[in-house]
Amino acid sequence: MQDLERNRKYNEYVTSKMAKTKPWPSLFHAFWVGGLICLLGELIKDSLMYFFPTMTADVAGVWESAILIFIASFLTGVGVYDRIGAYAGAGSIVPITGFSNSIASPAMEFKREGIIFGLCAKMFVIAGPVIVIGVIASIVAGILGLIF
């Protein structure tokens, strides 16, 4: 039989005693690294449209995403992206580079369990929920767009 009252008091005591993340430095780190990644994205897009004058903004945007995804996967592979993430937190998780990292890192981690059951099966353990929620959200948005 668990002593619920004692457990509640103990958890309150632990919460009051434990170290907490300092919000302002974390926000600052996330803001400037996240901003820098977005700036890089804009730079890639503008350069593409400058060098290929026939390219439309939409097509340049797709290329920009692909290039950012490649860069992030590459940095994950050489073991740099986790260090950026440890410093920047949400700043490097929220942009598309974070999504790329969340697929590349389990792929690396589980490749020793084989191509099918390791790499392919485990590739989406982190990103899977994002994809599922994203698909559901787009369906809902689509239905709403149809009605109104």
Added chain:
Amino acid sequence: MNRLGKQTFVFNNYPRVIGNYSVVGPKEGKGNFAQFFDEISDNDLFGEKSYEKAESKMIEYTITQAIANAKLKPDEVDVMLAGDLMNQITSSSFAARSLSIPYAGMFGACSTMAESLCIGACLVDGGYVSNAVCATGSHFSSAEKQFRYPLELGTQRPPTSQWTVTGAGCTVLARNDSGIAVTSATIGKVVDWGVTDANNMGAAMAPAAFDTIATHLQDTGREPDYYDLILTGDLGKLGSEILMDLLEYKGYKLGKNYSDCGQMIYANYQKTFMGGSGCGCGASILNSYVLQRMRSGHLKNVLFVATGALMSTVSAQQGESIPCIAHGVVLKGDL
């Protein structure tokens, strides 16, 4: 009966430490105990293809070296008691496969060193075996893979988190005329005070350590200052502070004779937040620093209490709180 109170076994035949060995990884080799470990590997893969294989090889190597240190041959060893953090304790069982020694797998999560010493001492004291090999180990990368996130995922560790130690320790016990003796051991109860945060193991495990230490002191009628050193396995900074608070509330004051392996193993600059954790944390420090200090006469009475969190990734995802355990072993310098 060779028992004090309900939970403390007394070993009247004095099983003694006749050999020991400790191996750690590169990060631990840059920590506070670098000069005490028997061996520091400069490669955390130990020449293997995966971290799971590396962990198994590290445990096997540590046991082989400890047996050699005890001046025994592997076929002269009567029983091997070992465990680790991997599912189905594969690292230890695979090590036992190649060593071909009678083997009983132990699982007490990070408390395995104390658990295996306790059972090993019982078997040696009772005359069932002439010697027993007690070992455990853990590996940062295999533990991260099993319990947390991929290594290269760019996440932040919370400030209450601990760093799993890459390391292994092995103690060989036997009846002998001289040497450090295991005089008693206290088997712990599973204690759960409702902590659900898997990133705050210290807070989850502290009540278990408190329960075992308080029971041990009650059973033996001793005060904390009877011991030169009361050493917990891997409570970390927060967990040790909570333990001291809980024991003080109960009327036992832990002073300078109290330390925690997890809190001490890494240097400050290594940024491990609350410190080290894992089977290898207590095992590597016990089998290096502690036994060396006991042999040199600096420490006489040591109470080693290793704590373990008995949860799995599934139980954590289903919202279960974290049940924990602690076992205590009393080591006495040359009698």
